[in-house]
Amino acid sequence: MLIIISLAGAALANNEAFKEAAVVKLCKLSANQKKVSLKVNADAQLSKTMLQGLAAFKTKLQVLATRQTQHPLAGSVLELATSKLYEQILISLEARIEKGTKATATASYAAGRIDEFVGLIALKTSGNRATNTCIEPTSGNDMADEQLADCQSSVLLKTAEAAQADTHVAAVAASDIPDDAATKGQSKSCLLTQDNGQQLISGQAVSPAIKFIDGFYAHTPTATWATARIKPIGDSPALSNAKTAATNLRSEPELPSIPIPTDEASLIQFLESPTAKNKIAEAIKELKELSTLPQNSQLTTELNTIFGEPTSNKSRPFTHELNALKFDVKTKGAQSKVAFFSLEEKQILQIIEKVVTDLRDQASKAEDAKCTVEAKEDKQKECEAIEQDTVCNAKKYCSYVKESDGTTKCKYNETKAKEKGVSVTQTQTTGGAAGEGVKCSDHKDQATCEKANEGNTTKVCGWEGENTNGSDKSGYKYRDFSFSINKKLALMVAAFMVW
Known part of the structure; x- marks a missing residue:
């Protein structure tokens, strides 16, 4: 608690007031410090708008994969470029948020210290400034209270000047503060400066030194106005930190302004x-x-x-x-x-869902066709390899016939095969005797499919794309069509869902 006591006797000539212009200058700096947050908020809003717009555009581009267009590469180029822009803005925003947070915090703290100091020296008992001896009006005996309005905390809540947000950061980065000569007024009866500050605490010399605005104004027990009490900005960590943080924020490249494709x-x-x-x-x-x-x-x-x-x-x-x-x-x-x-997003989902369904249907059909019966030529070879007529005729698709030259031989009989119900998906049992067949399409992998050929003279099931003699396995040129479809489907869905 401060106790103000007047000393009897002559006062030392060290009780000067603070000049109005210097105090107003400090309040202007305080106002700019309190508006640094506007710049950070403006950057965040701009980034949000661009990121949302780019995400929406990229989502729309996904549907181009469902159409044949005259410019097939255009959609892919725009999609990748949009992703790169999105990433660039995110990286820039992260840096600006980090620096902006520091700038906002340090500037707000410095503004609070200025406001507290000005609020103290602006106190007056009544009437005009002639009764308040800590501020020396520029003209006459008084100054308008509005001159100190920038040192009110309500300035922090004003957002109408967001469009000029960068100018506030620039002002804090400059931090143009009044020096000692511009601040020291005429001899008055300001208790902060009178008698080396002895009037503040029971008429005794102040120890340790008084430091207002974190050292901007320093009053030691023995110093007079002959010793500069208004210090350089570097002597006030509060002001210095705010200046440095604002400078760092300004050094960060501005966020790019990108037209968002909406038409x-x-x-x-x-x-x-x-x-x-x-x-x-x-x-x-x-x-x-x-x-x-x-x-x-x-x-x-x-x-x-x-x-x-x-x-x-x-x-x-x-x-x-x-x-x-x-x-x-x-x-x-x-x-x-x-x-x-x-x-709209839900419509895009609907379009992609239809494509997904169609691709799955194709994949299902391809899966059924993947493992197929060998070509008719293979059956012909099997029949021709049989010499005994009884064995030949026992086959559901072979017949022992007499040729025009009088010779007899076993040959493939397509009509008999149809009558016996031998389809392209039916195999013969081992040993060459007729029996119940199995569907080659039941085999879902190459090993199982080829195993169905064991015990037969020739292969009855083959993996799609393989040569009839089974020799072409290098690289599997036939590929798994259903896998290709599913892979394409998965990539499309994954690319869409990332947004």
Whole structure:
């Protein structure tokens, strides 16, 4: 608790007031310090808008995989470029949030110290400033209270000036504070400066030193106005830290301003944006496996090849095609056609779900056809290898016949095979005797499929794509079609769900 006691006797000539202009300058700095948070908030809002827009555009691009277009590479290039832009903004935002948080915290703290100091020296008993001897008005005996309004905490809550947020950070980075000469007023009766501060605590010399604004104003027990009490900014950690943090925030590159494609016009702007065009060039390099990043005339050639040559208004054949694309979707049970740029997320999910279903149906059919009966030529060879007529005729698809030259031989009989119900999915039992067959399509792997041939003169089941003699196994050129479909399906769904 401070006890103010007046000393009898003559006062030392060290009781000067603080000049109004210097105090107002401090309050202006305080106001800017309290508005640093506006810059951080503005960056966050801009990033949010761009990230949401890029995510929505990339989601729409997913549906291009379901259509055959005149510009097949365009969708992939835009999708990859959009991902790169998204990542760039995220990285930039992380850095700005880290530096912005420090700048906001240090600036707010410094502003509080300034406001507290000014609130103390601005106290007056009544009437005009002539009765308050700690602030010396620039003109006359008084100053308007509005001059000190910037040192009120309510300034912190004002957001109307968010558009000028960067100017506040710049002002804090500059931290133009008044020096000792600009601050020291005429001799008054300010108890903060009178008699070396002895009037503050029971008329005794103050120890340790008084430090306002964390050392900006330092009053030692023995110092007078002859010794500068207003110190350089470096002597006040509060002011110095705020200045440094604001400077670091300003050194961070500004967030890129990118047109978000929501219609053909904005897509045209997107393709012409330097920031987006740079990421498009990176995407082209990766997708086309170029040795260098396409630039200048090479980039122009690549863009014209992928998106078509621009017209006088910068539109391209691809932008026209995309704008004209319509997709069948169900809305409240009724089918309707929705334009590409008007697609909603649930409609995109519906389109992809239909593609997924179709691909699964194809995969199922391919799985059934994967393991098939060998060609008719193989059965012919099997029949021709039989010499005994009884053995030949016992086969459901062989008959012992007499040729025109009088010779007899065992041959494949397609009519008999049909009558006996031998289909392309039915095999003979081992030992050459007729018996109940099994479906080759029941075998879901190559080993099981080929095992069905054991005990037979020739193969009755074969893995799709393999030569009839079983020799072509190098690289498995036939591939597993259902796996390819499922893999494509999985990649499509995974790419979509990441957003």
